[in-house]
Amino acid sequence: MIASRGSWVIVLSFACALLVVALPVPVALRVYLPDWPMLVLFYWVLALPTRVGVLTACIVGMATDILDGSPVGATAVGSTLAVLVLLVSYQRVRQFDLLQQSLVMGLMVAVVHLAEQRLEVLLGWQHVGTAFLAPVIASMVFWLPVRNSLRALRRHYEVQ
Amino acid sequence: MGWRVTLAIGCCLLILFYLRDHELLQGPRQFGTDAAAMVYRIAGAPRAALAGAGQFFRSHNTLRAENARLQQENLVLKGQTQKLAAVVAENGRYRALLNSAETIDREVMVAEIIALTAAPSRHELVIDKGSEDRVRLGQPLLGADGLMGQVTRVGKYSSNALLITDATHAVPVQVLRSGVRGLAEGTGDLSRLIVRHVAATTDIRVGDTLVTSGLGGLFPAGYPVAQVLEVVSDPGSAFSQVIAEPLAPLDRGRHVMLALEMIPEASEQP
Known part of the structure; x- marks a missing residue:
């Protein structure tokens, strides 16, 4: 068992992702933004599946719920399910090339938002059209920079 | 891993469906609202500082x-x-x-x-x-x-x-000119409200002001809400739709x- 190191890098990256979500962005530009916390979460799950798992996913999901005003737990269910899928298949996803990985990430973000939307509709919230899936495409595009910068951070601080 | 997944999803569903409005979570809910506001404040700080500097250096x-x-x-x-x-x-x-x-x-x-x-x-x-x-x-x-x-x-x-x-919001309104009542629903578009199920013969015209009617007891009566932009009436249907623009600058x-x-x-x- 390798001693875990650099937990603060992981915590800090989640904090930064949540801060970026809260940045004041004009309403018209919001559909072009990726789902930052989920991308960061998926990176850490792929990189360190023994340390970052479903419980982290649940906590991060709840934090985003609290932040964007969704009913607490809706996104958390989605992120837990998505991370579960990643945990089962991380060895394969790691071998994928960039395009395939981006597609997987898009799919996972879609899983998160679909679960969130279904639960919210169940609770009586209304969604207009498919706007809730807007972050999927952007998340696919932004997977490369997120992955590369987090990988650089992980190697620099030797997070294990 | 199985028990973790069960625990996580179980907790979420419990909070979502059973404890959502429970007083047991009153404290954490308040704390969550404040914490989220703090995050928004920190994220907005650079812009606020810039605006502040702009104010400071005005001639x-x-x-x-x-x-x-x-x-x-x-x-x-x-x-x-x-x-x-x-x-x-x-x-x-x-x-x-x-x-x-x-x-x-x-x-x-x-x-x-x-x-x-x-x-x-x-x-x-x-x-x-x-x-x-x-x-x-x-x-x-x-x-x-x-x-x-x-x-x-x-x-x-x-x-x-x-x-x-917001698409989940509705407010009871009244046409200022004629007193006709309706329900102005949000559309998810910052510049549009919609009043559905208005009888086709109702006296609503483009340019009318909608004010709160006070029905429902939540909003006080008489506050201006929106101005009618368009009255969509289909000759075949018994109802027409009224599209209105909020008067308050929401964005x-x-x-x-x-x-x-x-x-x-x-x-x-x-």
Whole structure:
């Protein structure tokens, strides 16, 4: 068992992702933004599946719920399910090339938002059209920079 | 791993479906609202600082011009307030004649908008007043020109308010000119409200002002809400749809007003 190191890098990256979500962005530009916390979460799950798992996913999901005003737990269910899928298949996803990985990430973000939307509709919230899936495409595009910068951070601080 | 997944999803579903409005989570919910407001405040700090610096470095002339303009405006407003006092007194006498309840004079409190929440499909504001400042759930949020929304979550030092254009929001309205009543629903578009199921023969025209009707007891009667942009009537159907534009600038401005001491008005039937 390798001693875990650099937990603060992981915590800090989640904090930064949540801060970026809260940045004041004009309403018209919001559909072009990726789902930052989920991308960061998926990176850490792929990189360190023994340390970052479903419980982290649940906590991060709840934090985003609290932040964007969704009913607490809706996104958390989605992120837990998505991370579960990643945990089962991380060895394969790691071998994928960039395009395939981006597609997987898009799919996972879609899983998160679909679960969130279904639960919210169940609770009586209304969604207009498919706007809730807007972050999927952007998340696919932004997977490369997120992955590369987090990988650089992980190697620099030797997070294990 | 199995027990972790069960625990995580079980917790989420418990919070979602059973504890959502439970008083057991009252404290954590308040804390969550305040923590989220703090995150929005930190994220918005650079922009706020920039705006502050811009204010600081404005020229003497600009400030003097603005001061002169504000003084004039103040004078005009003071004059109008005097007239208003007379009208209020007169109105009170008429109400007495009609045996109808007196409207309660309402105080307002000014709150600053911290941010618009991040979810793209939702229109929710974070404001910097909470239960410590007597904000409570359901309190109407007013802009300078009209109704903006209502408070949906209250923290100790901050709260969240749903805008009238959110797809889940609806407000009982009345046409100012003809008194026709309806329900203005949000559409998810910041500049559109929709009044459905208006009988095709109803007297609503483009340009009419919609005000709150006071029905439902949540919003006080008489606050302007929106202006009618379009009346869509299909000759084949019994109902027409009214599309209206909110009067309050929902995506601009930094301050909102919260109406205090709301008491639902009694029926105004003579």
